[in-house]
Amino acid sequence: MSFKSNKYSIESTDYQIGQDNVTKLGMDVHNTVFTASVGLSLLFIITLLALSPADAKAAIDSVKGAVLSNFDFLFMWGANIMLLLAVVIAFSPLGKIRLGGDKAKADYSLVSWIAMLFAAGMGIGLIFWGVAEPTAFYTNWFGTPLNVDPFTPEGREVSLGATVFHWGFHAWAIYGMTALCLAYFVYNKGLPLSMRSVFYPLLGDKVWGKTGDVIDVLTVLVTLFGLATSLGLGGTQAASGISHVFGLENNLFLQQFIIMLIMGLAIVSVLRGMNGGIKFLSNLNMVIAFVFIIFIAVLNFTTVLDSVATALTGYVKNIIPLSQSSGREDTTWLHGWTVFYWAWWVAYAPFFGMFVARISKGRTIRQFLLCVLIIPTAVTSAWMSIFGGIAIQQVIDKVGQLGIDQGIADVSLSLFYMLEAYPLGNILSLIAIALIIVFFVTTLDSGSIVIDGMTAGGKLEVPDRQKVVWVFISGAIAMVMLWIGGTQSIQALQSITIIAALPFTIILLLACFSLIKGLLTETDRNKQIDNVKEAA
Template sequence: MSFKSNKYSIESTDYQIGQDNVNKFGMDVHNTVFTVSVGLSILFIVALLALSPADAKAAIDSVKGAVLSNFDFLFMWGANLMLILAVAIVFSPLGKIRLGGDSATADYSMLSWISMLFAAGMGIGLIFWGVAEPTAFYTNWFGTPLSVEPFTPEGRELALGATAFHWGIHAWAIYGMTALCLAYFVYNKGLPLSMRSVFYPLLGDKVWGKTGDAIDILTVLVTLFGLATSLGLGGTQAASGISHVFGLENDIFLQQFIIVLIMGLAIFSVLRGMDGGVKFLSNLNMIIAFVFLGFIAVLNFTTVLDSLATAISGYVKNIIPLSQTSGRDDTTWLHGWTVFYWAWWVAYAPFFGMFVARISKGRTIREFLLCVLLIPTVVTTAWMSIFGGIAIEQVVDKVGQLGIDQGITDVSLSLFYMLDAYPLGNILSVIAIALIIVFFVTTLDSGSIVIDGMTAGGKLEVPERQKVVWVVISGAIAMVMLWIGGTQSIQALQSITIIAALPFTIILLLGCVSLIKGLLTEVGQTKITDKVNKAG
């Protein structure tokens, strides 16, 4: 494995990405990362069975609260710095560098590529929080952003603006910079697709030893726990929707059945490969989502236009105040929402980054960053403002269940309560349930691809059965947690993921430093080549 530039020359013989590690079970794995990751996952499941869910959640939440309160500046400024760096790279000569070299071509069309961005990134979050979050901010459900007065026009503007802020350009900067770090070192320097590769310029050959193993194992566990958390929360929301629409009892058996269904569909998708599986489902997701969004928008055209304008205004006017930690008196809201979100995006960034890196060969860095930063921000802002604006209008006009409750009482049912106000509410709810399930299938599919690649030493092509292993493990963790402690256990796992985001924020910032070192070698090499050509 070589990594050469005009500034330094790196030669490593201890870690061969192309080595044959296929064992007697037909598995092609990095023995240390795979074995330790699987072992710790099983140990975690066993520990869950032995502990009281309520006691475990209380202890873990205490640690999570301390992390969010004491390190809020790190999460907030980490996101700010990654955004500033992303914008700087876009407008610098470094933006001209093409992932994979000057002759590389894109493997996927722009539309399919963007569809997969959403499927792996935030698709399911839009369904879960599109109604709940703006309504929560407007009605003072656990605080309001910047201590704005609830149930006021100013409160509405800031509710929509703060929601767009949470799902907007800062979040995609965290995702985008992580993906860029990985894509650059994989396609331009020939290193394995794993987090350890990002730190080659800083750590040298240590990344092929125990230090690199530790980075990859931590990445695997954070990704795995994040997937299991999402799967558990998605299972409960889909179960709530099915129970609400069809009158079935929302019990543990329905939730487990939905998770098994998602696992089965994900396994089928995995076995069909990237093009026949996650690419196809991602495109299908986007078609259903935009038809769904368009139908809702047509039914509420005037409200939608006003909500879009209000959300954009609230976002632009408050982006700087919302990005700061000092001088604020809404610290409870800040820690419970913004800092929590930033930590969650960091925890999810390795998963998203590796998947997007895998599908982004052939694009220039400028094209890559502009698309990752702007297109999802525009779409998420539109989605949140449309659904959030309609929900807030129902609260104001006392329409439907949201109007009766004057806000949300059950996050998992908030979308369905909003849809109930329409004559075709049941049909729309069925579409929403289908969208939730398909989004989770693509998330689990892409997540298994990422984890499998990491535990295989960063290889891009590995036996399909390994991906199935990680689909099953992710689903098993979610099912066991729901079985022993319901949503309390899932929330405890989510808290563990948030705690793990603390060291990962530092890792990602160091990764950005490493990326700049790598990119500068490209500039230096280009200058040398130009001089040689002129001399010739």
């Protein structure tokens, strides 16, 4: 298969964006994608201002519920297929292909690369759900996985295993395959870092027209709304923690102040560049998180050992039944948790994929996929099993607020309730708040870089002021949502993102098919080279 385009040099990374980019106020933007993305974002905010938050949330939630219930098979099998493809490609001869060509060198050390992909991917989610999710499963807060009995040893094993399942191989396969699709077409075929590029083997030069514009605008909006949702939820959790530790009132002013703080730090990080910003913060966060989890583990050594073993046992024993969409009796739990998670990972995948693609040049496909699958899964499994296991043990032993409530009464405070059971609870809570804020700074920074690149036609280098614009827009959406209707509005925005994940699941599956077509051109070229050598 030959890659040829009227607009791009497909076999070279030295491409020109073409005639669609314009310069506005010192910014280099793709006119259609940038204008449509900004316009639709503003339209969305204006529409929300005119609606009742409760009515809007109810209407959006009804659509989300229909999507999760009627298309559960698509989300479940989409994740299964991407995991199987990732494993097959990694261990096939295609895994030897190097992103950027045979002589390409990695821009970042392995440690820094892993720290950045982890911080951008799920770091903040672990802080928010590390205690809440396994405790919710164990105490039947919103159903139990596989209909196990709550408050039982079997329930503990399945609850910890199901949590690892949600944050493990399937999730990182969705992320990894998306990132690989983008990285391959950017570094090996010379296409722009844009979602439209992935579909060149299927659509040809149509990707440079309106069809590609639609794909990129949809990607920008899903990424933007996902960022704003995470920022809003993170702001409320950090505010809850600060309120809990210092006795301040957890009001809108405090939440808005935290979001503005995160925005300000993200702008500083953006202006410092990739090495001085995201790389530095990601490495710092990994050090803080490592010290944090080691300290917690030492305080609960026996419980931690048992929890890790129990979580891994529960994961391995139940990965097959948890991966199925039919014949399940726990449909309420399935739709409310697993299908929701798979949709959320799909919605976040373009953002994660584009950012990781930017930092992954020089890795072989095998190294890329195995690192993305195994290392983050190991870290998330350890984090969830340690914090979740300790929280469940507090419920069992009736220790602290979790023991008094026999579960979680407030998701945003669940981590802080667990920590306050220790003599150094306030200090640990402050470390947790710092982790939340820095994780969000790295997420907002990397998100602005991704959105900026998409709205600049896929360019890897763009003016810093464009990145700052998207930091402001992401933060503004989160602040307006909180101002309009508090967490109800943020949850409504989250539901919109989940709805958008339905077409994106199909898009990602097609992208995987397109990737395979592209990778096979490498084997064809290698065969031709070998034939020439033999003839010579």
